[in-house]
Amino acid sequence: MANFNLNINGKNTQIDVDPSTPVLWVLRDHLNLVGTKYGCGIAQCGTCTIHLGDVAVRSCQLPVSVVGNQAITTIEGLSENGDHPVQQAWLEHDVPQCGYCQAGQIMNAAAFLKHNQDPTDEQIDAAMNGNICRCGTYTRIKKAIKTAANSENA
Amino acid sequence: MSTIKTQYNRRSFIKVSAAASGGMLIGFSWLNGCKPNSPELQAGVEVPKEWFEINGYIKIGETGMVTIYSPNPEIGQNVRTSMPMIVAEELDVPWENVVVEQAPLNTGFYQNQFAGGSLSIRLSWNALRMAGAAGKYMLMQAAANEWGLQVAELMASEGVIKEINGNRSISYGEVASKAVGIEVPEELELKEVKDFKLIGTSKKNVDGMKIVTGKPLFGWDFHRDGMQLAMIEHPPAFGMTVKDFNEEEIKSMPGVKDAFIIDTTIEEPGMFDEKGFKQLVAIVGETTWPLMQAKKALRVNWETIGTLESSNLHRDRLEKALASGEVTESRKDGNPEAAFKKAAKVIERSYTAPFIAHNTLEPMNFFANVTEDSAELIGPTQTPEALEGSVAKLLGLPLENITVNMTRIGGGFGRRLYVHFGLEAAAISKKIGGPVQLIYTREDDMSQGTYRPTYKSVYKAGLDENNKLIAFSVKGAGLPDGPVFPNRFPAGTVENYSAEKIKADTNITTGAWRAPRSNFTAGAEQAFLDEVAELAGKDPIDFRLELFDRAINDPVGAEHEYEAERYAGVLKLVKEKANWGASTPDVHRGVAAYFCHSTYVAEVFDMIIENGQPVVQKVWCAVDCGIVVNKDAAKNMIEGGVVDGIGHAMYSQLTFENGTPKEMNFDKYQLIRHSQAPREIEVFFVENEIDPTGLGEPGLPPAMGAMANALYKAKGVRYYDQPFMGTDRRVIG
Incomplete structure (x- = not known):
């Protein structure tokens, strides 16, 4: 110890x-x-x-x-009240099904968007490929990441 | 105006109301959907000082805030939003005034509290509407009593009751206290479908904010002061059991409180008692990491008590079963043997699929607190009632001394229909005499069993000289159960038809895996039909529509398990939406349609080849599931089914050697990932007023067929053996 x-x-x-x-x-x-x-x-x-x-x-x-x-x-600790752009985008697209993987997806996406504010589909795939969603919400996650990227640019 | 008999629930409503006057009816507050004082609650009204129990589904505060209890387990199918929406519709309250709480298991009151067979909404549709309508009636009667009027002289909408011929009005909140205990008549009025205001719209997941902010919701997040953690070690192979282990050494490790062998054998096990192993080593401690170290330090003497099976053995057994196995279900129309003989063209193809694991992302876990005369269980289960029964048998306690509460569940897919992990938690709690939470590692979970069976089916079709399908046969074997539904499509569409479902032995334990049987048969059948259509020189959609015409106009045989008009309906809808028939250079199209869980789904896939790999660019889905409750969430379900179907057709498998699965974690067991998912999925629902049918499962099966058919167009090769992109047969473009 x-x-x-x-x-x-x-x-x-x-x-x-x-x-x-x-x-x-x-x-x-x-x-x-x-x-x-x-x-x-x-x-x-x-x-x-x-x-x-x-x-x-x-x-x-x-x-x-x-x-x-x-x-x-x-x-x-990502935000005080769930108002980080990535969390807000997740809510806007109503991404989760079971929800178990989503904290990990959100944390990965938030770090990725810090380094790439205008990602392409291929860049999103490459950055997110290590995060499994067993329910298969991948298309919504991608949409949400794009929404968050746009709101972070705004 | 449609009406509904209240008889079944009426007694319960009264009982519940009486109980409520003595205090809180439902005391499970740890994981409440929305605690009234939580900052994320964005209700349209103030938090009430007092709640009034209207019935077991509804309580209303003096401010007009409404709590609706969601009775069924939430595994990601979003019933915690859609079930309360149905109650709120008939109660007629603004959705923003509603908060949702999970109901406990209460078999005397709620019906069908399980998540399986895509049945939650289908089986509870009437009960939920009745609960809402009964609540509305009680509130209106209370207002009528106040004003000296009849209920018929009032109207209620959006949480407010008004006098039809007058100016008086009163809110639900203001009258709620007086509605408690009002008797419900034997018949209640329900809304017309056309008058629905909530059902058919899109409401966000009620737990959305909690999920994206990481609040404790899931079984594994549950904590109670004084609770121990426990891990198990099961035999490394099917066909083995535990004899003894280095108990003293393990007990002396830091962070380990106790270690022992548990036995969860029960008398007369039920269908949800399937499990890989009954005797297990259990290790108890306060935190996870030392327990994981102790697991690694285990030296267990295992005993071989059965065959140690391999994938080669499984292949042989399927072959033998197809040749001479026991037929458990069958159907025969006309004379297929004679028809094949006189057919101008005959085609025969075999399809296989491996064992696969459910792999819910939240591994198995359960909390148990067993005392001398009671047991409390909390955690992720799809079948709380089955768990209650099995725990009662294991502990020798009466059912009423056992309580089961449901947490949010990190994925179901059928895995948590089986109750063994709850039982194991109970056994451990009994042994240590205190509260415990059992947790599984990924490897524990993936190697434990209750897998989707492995299958092999042989399809055969005969065409006459005009390329009409005159004979069709399917023989399907599985370890242990075959995958065939003899009375489903194409039964009823072909003059000479034969279907045989065949069983064979294995000691690998299996169970229901999302869309059982259909999760293989749809892919095989729909890929085969694509090949038959090609042989006939017909468009694959037109070919299927011709078959449905026969089933509609002149069905073969006494019965079949589908409505051909609705089946054809989704094909026609997807044809229109995908603009089927148009061709784009380098874009390859596949189609499939399937019926299961009383729902019809047709899917068109557009595939391109990028860097030598197939990429699904776009998917169109047409779905007939009757009335859609929560539209965007329903789309999410279908989207997830499509992704799941592609993933398991393409990538996932368990292979066995010496009774042990070679894949035990996600380094070897491939699940579909972001880059392999379709780029876009569009979902269209057939609009009708039929009571809702299944949604959780039906999106998956046709995806396997549409994928196979698009792959053929893209690569010129047919794929017969799942996973199409298994490590032993990787497809390179």
Whole structure:
């Protein structure tokens, strides 16, 4: 066990866990931030996506010991009231079916749009291919990403 | 004006109202749809100080805010929005005044509280309308009592009751307290379909904001103070069981509280008790990561108690079954053998599909709190009533001592019809004597069973010299159950017809997987018909419409399980919408139509080849599911079905060696991803006033056929074996 000071959603948090513990389980089991989901545990499905700095990472494969002082943002911290352009676009297109993958999809899309404000379909596919939606809402996700890109440009 | 008998529910309404006066009827508040004080609630009215239970579906606050209980499990089919919409329609309240809460399992009151067979709306349509109409009547009677008038002298709309020949009006909120306990008459008036204001419109998912902000909604998000976590380890192969394990070593690991073997064998198991393994190792602790480490440190002695099957063995068994297996269902019209002999052209083709896993993105999990004389279960189940019954058997408790509550569910697809994980949670809770949440890893889930069976079908068709279809036969075998529906299309359309459904043995456990049987048969049958149409030199849509003409005008045989007019109707609609017949260079078209879950769907795919890979550029869907409740959400269902159908036809499979699936996680098991999904899907509904039918499943099956047929046009090659793009037979353009 070891102590770690983490900056999560703008707040400093201290936890005492095994250094190999993935951030996913720190969030879910220790900090009650359960918006970040477990889907595969091997970084293949994207449901556990969070931001480390402004980069989307898979928290199931991120040991807490390597985070250091990099800021972590989870779905709970993406916006105060669900008013991030990506969240708003998701609502506008009524994207979710079961909804389980959507936090990961949103976090991945939000990081992607920071780096590419005017993406093509192919760029969206390439950026989002690591996020599985078992319900098959892919066409709506793509529409929502385009809507969010336009609103972020505005 | 249509009316509905209230007899079944009337007693329940009264009982519920009486119970309500003594306090809250429904006390499951942890995962309420919208907590009245939550910031995301954007109701059109103030949060009330007091709620009045009108009936088991409805409570109304003095401000006019209405809570509607959604009775069925929510697996992503969006019933938490569409079921309350139906109640709100008949109650006649503004949708923005409505908040939704999940009802608990209450078999004495609600009916059919399960998510399966695309039946939620279909089976509850009348009950939900009745609940709304009864509520409206009670409120109107309360107003009539106040004013000394008859209900017939009043009208109600948008949450307000008015005197027809006068100026008085009163809101539902103002009169709600006086409506409690008012008796409902034996017959109630329902709205005419043409007067619907909510049904047929598009309302956003009531949980949308909670989903996009990551609020705790799902089974795995449930937490109760003092609760332990548990993980299981099941045998590595079908045909094995657990003997013993390094118990002391595991118990001594950091973060592990306990480790033991559980047995979930029950007497007289029901249809939803299918499971891979009854005896399992369970490990209990406070947090997930140490439990995952403990799982890795397990050294278990497994015992082989049956055949360790392989995919080769499965292929052999399907072959043998087709040659000489037990026929479980069949149909024969005319004399197919003689007709094939005299046919000018005969074509025979075989189709196969592998075992596949459901792979709901939220793996199995359940909370259980078992005491000496009670059990409380909370989590994601499609069949809470079956779970209640099985837990009662396992624990030897009466049904009334067991409560089951449903969380939002991270995907169903049939996986959570099976209750074994709830049972396992109960067994673990009993052993440790306290509350526990059982969680599965992806590998635990993917290797546990209840898979879609593996199938092989042989189709044969005979054409006469005028290219008329005079003979048709299908033999379909499955491990363990065959995929054939003998009385479905093309039964009724061909003079000489034979269909045989054949079973064969396996110890791999199987279960209902989204659109059971249809999820293979539609693809095979619709691809075969495409080939037959080509042999006949006919357009594939015209060829099918000719067959439907026969079923409409002069059907063969005593009966068939579809309405040929509606079947032909969706084909005609998709033909028109897709502008079928027009050709665009380098765009390749495939079509398929299918009927299941009482719904008709036709799909046209436009495919292009990009970088050597097939890309579905556009999909048109025509759907006849009767009345559409929530239009945009209904489109979402069909879109998802199309994507799911393409994905499993193209990419997904489980293969076996020594009783073990070789694919246990998403590195090897391919699910369709963003870049493989269609670029655009357009959905059109046939408009009619028929009571709603299924939506969750029917979009999927025809997609497999339309995909195969478009691939043929694009590549000049027919695909007979799913997955078309399996790792062993990758298609390169």
